[in-house]
Amino acid sequence: MKRRKAVDVRPKILFIRFVFIIILVGLVGRIFFLKVAKSAEYESKAKTQQVSRYDITISPNRGAILDRNNQALAVSTTVYNMVLDARNLSKAKESEQEKTLKIITEHFEELDYDTLKQYITINPQTQKPNLDTHWKYLVKGIERSEKEELEAQGLKGIVFEQSTKRSYPLKTLACHVLGFIRGDTQWGIESMYNSYMTGMPGRSFMTYDGGNMAVHKDYNAQDGNTIVTTLDYTIQQYAEDAVAEVAAQWPSENVAAMVMNPKTGEVYAMADSHQFDLNHPSEPLELQNEEFKKDWEKIDADSKMEYLNNTWKNFNISSTYEPGSIFKPLVVAAALEENVVSPSTSFYCSGVTKVYDRDIRCHLRSGHGAETLEDVIANSCNMGMIDIANKMGRKLFYQYQKEFGFGEKTGIDLPGEVSASNLMYSEERIGPVELATMSFGQSFNCTSIQILSAFSSLVNGGNLMKPYVVSQILDTEGNVIVENKPQIIRKVISQKTSDIMREQMQATVERGTGKKAKIEGYAIGGKTGTAEQGNRSSNSQWTLSYIAYFPVEDPQYIVLTVIHRPSDYVDGVQTPSPMTKKLIENIIQYKNLEPSYVVEEEKSKTTAGKVKIDDYTGESLYNVLGALDSKGIGYKVVGAGNTITNQAPHGGAEIEVGGQIILYVKKGEDEGGLAVPNVVGKKYEEAVTALNDMGFEVETQGDT
Structure with missing residues (x-):
């Protein structure tokens, strides 16, 4: 028997074991890779699949904006967005689908039944609805009552997402300060403090297991912080009313007003005649006018955006103009500080002076004659200011112009402020003519907030303050997380100089160019301004201003009013004095401010008695009429112009209170026409009487 040869199977077994080990190691490695290296990715995908059916972002309430007394200026209210869950609705009964679509399309005209029906129709190829999603926005910004009404009708496949809506209960009030955010368009506090008011969104979602709901989780939104402004709603309303009245009376490129605390820089009011409704900023208020509406519909989108x-734009911080005479006290203060002049320095105004080849005139063509420093301010004398500027020299003049903040931003916490640095002469470019004209506020530009801040330093002890409109930011618990406090930018003049200026500028209101804003019993100081702008050939190239502070002994308020480029300007007619006076009177009454002094009985009466008439020959009609009003003397104007050439009775004569003086006038060189009294709103008889008293012959047309 033949013996078989033995076969060694061990190598095969070893090979099989080796292959098995390799496969096992590979499987273990793959499992490890998927478990460790890819776990986060797959876990994320799993979670995404779970929550894809319902995942709602809960919008936080944007922080409110309040005035200094907690009056709501901007608030956020809860609204809802209606969302279509196409996948869910496609699984509902046909009758439920039709009921739901019918209800929502009848309730919202912008929704189309056939379009929505197409969304939920099952595609035969994919066996899924044509709109294969759980989340399709249909309508946004639904009020709670409307949402509850719809929910009560048993809708299927409709979800209401909670959201917020910004609203401004006072509509146009402080619109340029509050501002708004619409996409890339951002203005005012809403823009400046956006990050504080935004808040953190929350989330509400449901996870599913095999199509059945397993877990419902909510993460609450964190509402935004509350902004407390320095604005005083009541003073803001007074300012806006005053601006609106003047804008209606004298059509102008702009009319504006501001009220600030000169010691702290807190802005109490900031008004602008170009108002808009913050709830609908892209809809001009002028659309209420049919003619404007027709023109608006004709212009292209770019023209509309330019208009909007x-x-x-906030005129008070973003528009510039030549300040004119309201700049004069700043020059006087600088000269006092450097001992270039003193309160006892004397001046003489002849009405005109020659600087190189140019005749520069005072507004009183016949001249003011001999003057004190106080007279120069009260009379707003150009000749006196030129003399002071020449004594200072251009280096010192330029130094203080910069020290008072001109050519730099004030730093107010609002977007859009301009510095106007490109509209000022550098020191080396200031020649004799430029120095002369700059001394009375011409030949350079500034913003209203710059002049208000600079002027505040004259009366607050010499400190240039940083103006601000937000005082505090509060969290949702009412805790103060940010607080803006008064900030001194720099010391410009001494307390001594400030005290002198504060007292001397009272003369402007008591007896000078600003006396139309005088309020008996209250010590008010200030300065008027009438500045030519750019092209001097047009009657609409003027800016009229009045800056006033009170009480003089301890200023708590400083007011700036501006009429920018009034149409058909006539000297002495358009003036911000009445609006300034009315605004101050309202603040005094609102704050119940005590009088600065007791009015003497004989000065307060306008009953029987005689008064001595001054010699008004050569003076400005505009200045004289205010003086006559204060004495209770009537007047009749004969001629055309603003320079008084004669009068009856003559100077020195006595006249009964309530009597009348006749003033003969003529046009001075480069002077406009006679100041025509405003008779808008008066009865026919009253209007004719007023015009006749001024020496006008009245001819009427149409119905009277």
Whole structure:
């Protein structure tokens, strides 16, 4: 028997074991890779699949904006967005689908039944609805009552997502300060403090297991912080009313007003005649006018946007103009500080002076004659200011112009402020003519907030303060997380100089160019301004201003009013004095401010008695009429112009209180026409009487 050869199977077994080990190691490695290296990715995908059916972002309430007394200026209210769950609705009964679509399309005209029906129709190829999603926005911004009404009707496949809506209960009030955010368009506090008011969104979602709901989780939104402004709603309303009245009376490129605390820089009011409704900023208020509406519909989108941008722009911080005579006290203060002049320095105004080849005139063509420093301010004398500027020299003049903040931003916490640095002469470019004209506020530009801040330093002890409109930011618990406090930018003049200026500028209101804003019993100081702008050939190239502070002994308020480029300007007619006076009177009454002094009985009466008439020959009609009003003397104007050439009775004569003086006038060189009294709103008889008293012959047309 033949013996078989033995076969060694061990190598095969070893090979099989080796292959098995390799496969096992590979499987273990793959499992490890998937478990460790890819776990986060797959876990994320799993979670995404779970929550894809319902995942709602809960919008936080944007922080409110309040005035200094907690009056709501901007608030956020809860609204809802209606969302279509196409996948869910496609699984509902046909009758439920039709009921739901019918209800929502009848309730919202913008929704189309056939379009929505197409969304939920099952595609035969994919066996899924044509709109294969759980989340399709249909309508946004639904009020709670409307949402509850719809929910009560048993809708299927409709979800209501909670959201917020910004609203401004006072509509146009402080619109340029509050501002708004619409996409890339951002203005005011809403823009400046956006990050504080935004808040953190929350989330509400449901996870599913095999199509059945397993877990419902909510993460609450964190509401935004509350902004407390320095604005005083009541003073803001007074300012806006005053601006609106003047804008209606004298059509102008702009009319504006501001009220600030000169010691702290807190802005109490900031008003602008180009108002808009913050709830609908892209809809001009002028659309209420049918003619404007027709023109608006004809212009292209770019023209509309240009118009809107001009409306939204904050005149008080973004527009510049030559300040004119309200700049004069700043020059006087600088000269006093450097001992270039003193309160006892004397001046002489002849009405005109020659600087190189140019005749520069005072507004009183015949001249003011001999003057004190106080007279120069009260009379707003150009000749006196030129003399002071020449004594200072251009280096010192330029130094203080910069020290008072001109050519730099004030730093107010609002977007859009301009510095106007490109509209000022550098020191080396200031020649004799430039120095002369700059001394009375011409030949350079500034913003209203710059002049208000600079002027505040004259009366607050010499400190240039940083103006601000937000005082505090509060969290949702009412805790103060940010607080803005008064900030001194720099010391410009001494307390001594400030005290002198504060007292001397009272003369402007008591007896000078600003006496139309005088309020008996209250010590008010200030300065008027009438500045030519750019092209001197047009009657609409003027800016009229009045800056006033009170009480003089301890200023708590400083007011700036501006009429920018009034149409058909006539000297002595358009003036911000009445609006300034009315605004101050309202603040005094609102704050119940005590009088600065007791009015003497004989001065307060306008009953029987005689008064001595001054010699008004050569003076400005505009200045004289205010003086006559204060004495209770009537007047009749004969001729055309603003320079008084004769009068009856003559100077020195006595006249009964309530009597009349005749003033003969003529046009001075480069002078406009006679100041025509405003008779808008008066009865026919009253209007004719007023015009006749001024020496006008009245001819009427149409119905009277």
